[in-house]
Amino acid sequence: MEELLLRVEAPEGRLDRYIADRLPQFSRSLVQRLIASGRVLVNGAPTKASYCPLPGDVIQIRVPEQTPQEPVAERMPLQILFEDADMLVVNKPAGIVVHPSPGHPKGTLVNALLAHRPDLVRADLDPQRPGIVHRLDRDTSGVLVVATNREAQAALQAQFKAHQVQKTYLALLYGHLTPPEGAIEAPLERDPEHRQRMRVAPEGGRYARTEYCVREVFPGCTLVEARPLTGRTHQLRVHFCAIHHPVVGDRVYGYRRGAIASPRQFLHAWKLALTHPTTGAHLEFTAELPEDLAAVLQMLRAQR
Numbered sequence: 578m579e580e581l582l583l584r585v586e587a588p589e590g591r592l593d594r595y596i597a598d599r600l601p602q603f604s605r606s607l608v609q610r611l612i613a614s615g616r617v618l619v620n621g622a623p624t625k626a627s628y629c630p631l632p633g634d635v636i637q638i639r640v641p642e643q644t645p646q647e648p649v650a651e652r653m654p655l656q657i658l659f660e661d662a663d664m665l666v667v668n669k670p671a672g673i674v675v676h677p678s679p680g681h682p683k684g685t686l687v688n689a690l691l692a693h694r695p696d697l698v699r700a701d702l703d704p705q706r707p708g709i710v711h712r713l714d715r716d717t718s719g720v721l722v723v724a725t726n727r728e729a730q731a732a733l734q735a736q737f738k739a740h741q742v743q744k745t746y747l748a749l750l751y752g753h754l755t756p757p758e759g760a761i762e763a764p765l766e767r768d769p770e771h772r773q774r775m776r777v778a779p780e781g782g783r784y785a786r787t788e789y790c791v792r793e794v795f796p797g798c799t800l801v802e803a804r805p806l807t808g809r810t811h812q813l814r815v816h817f818c819a820i821h822h823p824v825v826g827d828r829v830y831g832y833r834r835g836a837i838a839s840p841r842q843f844l845h846a847w848k849l850a851l852t853h854p855t856t857g858a859h860l861e862f863t864a865e866l867p868e869d870l871a872a873v874l875q876m877l878r879a880q881r
Contacts, residue, residue, distance in 0.1 A: 579639075579640040580637065580638070580639050580640075581600065581637070581638040581640065581772055581773070582635060582636070582637055582638075582770065582771075582772070583595075583596065583599055583600075583635070583636040583638070583770075583771060584633075584634075584635055584636075584770050584771075585630040585631060585632055585633065585634040585635075585636065586632060587632055588629060588630065588631060588632065589629075589630065590629060591626060591627055591628070591629060592612065592617070592619070592624065592625070592626055592627070592628045592629070592630055592636070593605055593608045593609050593612060593626040593627075595630050595636075596608045596617070596636065596638065598828045598829065599771065599773065599774070599829060600638070600773045601714070601715055601716070601773070601829070602674075602678050602715075602773065603640075608626075609626050611638060611639075611640065612624070612625070612626045613626070616638065616639040616640070616641070617636065617637070617638050617639075618636070618637040618639075619634055619635070619636055619637075620634055620635055621635075621637070647704045647705065648676070648677045648682075648683070648685065648687050648688050648691060648704075648705070648707075649683070649688065649691065650688065650691035650692035650695065651683060651684065651688035651689060651691070651692055652689075652692050653684070653688065653689035653692065654689075655667055655689050655690070655693055656668040656670075656864075657693075658720065658862050658863075658864065659860070659862060662725065662726075662855075663724065663725055663726060663728075663729035663853070663854050663855050664722055664723065664724055664725060664729055664733065664853070664854060665690070665693075665694065665708070665722070665723040665725060666720060666721070666722050666723075666849070666862050667686070667690075667720075667721055667723065668718070668719065668720060668721075668864040669686055669713055669717075669718055669719060669720075669721045669846075670718055670867065671715075671716050671717065671718040671841050671867065671869070672715060672716065672841075673685065673686055673715065674686070674715045675687065675709060675712045675713060675721070676705065676706045676709055676712075677705065686721070687706065687707060687709065690707070690708065690723060691707070694725060696725065697725060702724070702726070702727060702730060708723040708724045708725055708730060709723060710722060710723065710724055710730055710733040710734050710737060711737055711742075711808065713846055714811070714814075714842075714844075716841045716842050716844075717842065717844045717845065717846060718845050718846065718864070718867050718870075719746070719845045719846025719847060719864045720846045720847070720848065720849040720862050720863070720864045721846065721849075722849065722851065722862075724854065728854070728855075729854040729855065730854075732854035732855075733851070733854050736851055736852060736854075737808060740806055740807060740808070741851070741852070742849065742850070742851045743804070743848075743849070743850040743851070744804060744805055744808075744846065744848070744849055745802055745803070745804050745846075745847050745848040745849075746802070746803045746804075746805070746813060746844060746845060746846055746847055747792070747800065747801075747802060747803075747843075747844075747845045747847045747866060747870075748789075748800070748801050748803050748813060748817065748824055748843060748844050748845075749798055749799070749800050749801075749824065749825040749826075749837075749839070749843035749870075749873065749874075750798060750799050750800075750801060750817055750822040750823065750824060750825065751797065751798055751822055751823055751825060751831070751832065751835065751837070752797070752798065752799065752821065752822045753794060753799055754789070754791055754799050754801065754820075754822055757790065757791035758788075758789070758790040758791070759788070759789060760786060760787065760788045760789070761786070761787045761788075761789070761816040761817075761819070761820060762784075762785070762786045763777045763778075763785060763815075763816060763819055764777065764778040764781065764782030764783055764784055764785060765777060765778060765782050765783055765785045765809045765810070765811075765812065765815055766778035766781065766782040766783065774811070774829060774830075775809070775810050775811045775812075775815050776815060777815060777816075777819045783807075783809055784807060785805075785807045785809045785812050785816065786805075786806040786807055787803060787804065787805050787806065787812060787813060787816045787817075788803070788804045788806060789801045789802065789803045789804070790802050793874075795877040795878070795880070795881065796877075796880065796881065797836060797837065798825055798837055798877070799822070800874065802847070803817075811830070813844060814827055814829070814830045814831075814842070814844065815830060818830040818831065824842050824843055824844050825837050825839045825842070825843040825873075826839030826840070826841050826842040826843050827842040827844075828842070837873075837877075838873070838876075839870070839873050840869045840870075840873075841869065843870055843873060845864070845866055845867065845870055846864065847863065847864060847865075847866070848861065848862065848863050848864075849861070849862050850862075
């Protein structure tokens with residue numbers, strides 16, 4: 578059984594929503610089932626989903642172990658940017674988890690990929706994460722590459738490990754960044770009190786570097802191009818939060834009730850450049866900003 582602890586720092590509404598916001602790998606319906614079955618304790622005692630946590634509360638979540646099942650094919654829309662015998666490049670929409678995990682056994686990108694490419698099952702790949710070489714957060718949209726055979730996967734993974742893949746994100750940040758171009762170097766580690774979150778390590782940690790340049794300035798916020806030279810979990814979100822310019826709409830690392838309305842965290846994997854795993858050709862892919870985030874910029878431009 579997995580046991581998770583959350584320490585409440587500020588009142589944030591209902592218990593089920595509070596947990597689901599901080600543990601995005603769990604759906605709200607799963608959290609509600611865990612609460613109803615007595616697997617969620619607040620200060621050592623079970624409570625209701627409607628309870629509103631108070632500062633200082635300690636929330637204990639006991640998640641029963643599940644026998645992993647191989648994902649099944651599901652017909653879902655896929656926006657394919659590139660496809661050949663060795664790899665697929667897709668524009669992942671927001672709200673979709675990359676591969677099955679506790680709380681998300683289906684409806685993932687992997688389920689959709691298996692429907693589109695049934696040969697992934699027979700390609701000698703990890704049956705739980707066939708072809709996955711990197712990930713995007715559930716609420717992050719944009720370019721994602723998938724291998725379609727074991728040799729291509731090994732080659733692509735080697736590129737990511739050697740930081741040879743060039744990734745460029747579009748991020749809307751609170752505040753105005755000075756200077757307009759810069760780099761953030763801060764090692765990251767898992768937060769010992771919130772195990773599903775990351776933080777800047779006070780000492781030690783894993784090296785992480787993010788470069789950015791300002792693209793457009795609005796009242797109270799800035800659109801930047803961000804390039805993570807390393808690929809740490811939640812790297813961009815934690816780095817920008819650390820310099821006091823959190824991502825707009827980020828309910829985990831940013832402002833819980835920000836002044837700028839955004840339907841989700843404004844973070845989009847805009848461009849990706851890599852070497853083809855078989856031919857060695859240089860490839861670049863672009864996923865234009867989706868409608869929900871483009872609408873936020875349109876609103877901000879109209880207010881200038």
